[in-house]
Amino acid sequence: MPVLRPAVPCCPPLTQRPLTVLEAELTAAMFKALGDPVRLRLFSLVASHDGGEACVCDISDVGVSQPTVSHHLKKLREAGLLTSERRGTWVYYRVVPAVLAAMAGVLTA
Amino acid sequence: MPVLRPAVPCCPPLTQRPLTVLEAELTAAMFKALGDPVRLRLFSLVASHDGGEACVCDISDVGVSQPTVSHHLKKLREAGLLTSERRGTWVYYRVVPAVLAAMAGVLTA
DNA sequence: GCGCTGTTTCGACATGCATCGATACAGTGA
């Protein structure tokens, strides 16, 4: 488990100057995490859910098996986009707040 | 060559409502294109280059072979992020203007 | 036409990854 630590405010806008190798590595890892349709839907389900968090049971209906959902949620966690917390029987996922803004910033001129 | 046509203004912010299957497909394709470190550096090199365009010869020094550079530029073209134009001996790449804003919009609450 | 340089395509290879069923783990309630 390599788990690149994204260090949320990472990189300047792509239009400002060429990214360094390390910057590209960190930023690409985040984009890659959103580069799968199933993961993107899972992320969107969490991000748009009431209260800013969602139980796995709320978002498991994306057309793939339960182990696959779990696998994708793990990937999103490892990329630093989501956090998870177990409360009793259920596990809740949340969007890491600064990450969306950081990624948007990289794409903004 | 599937070449999903991105139809630039694609999708609402991820936080607004869950993406549909089709929206996720289109948007994930763009994120996926930026999800490789080499491609992200190439894209950044084009996006930050003087005049908004760059010759392949200007950006080929990213640590991989020249055919690999060409392969990645093709992927970025197919994803709708770059356009290319041959002018005499050299081929110039440009960022498709609206795409950056569209992707940033998806990530903005 | 011929050679030369810049760029793309081709074919092959190794690695990565999305997916699944089976299984293990965690917590609840009886």
Added chain:
DNA sequence: TCACTGTATCGATGCATGTCGAAACAGCGC
């Protein structure tokens, strides 16, 4: 403790993809 539900991990499989060298293509200058 035992059964039950929700979630994560394991192991296997098939496909996607990043990479390269070799070869093809495109323009230019002679």
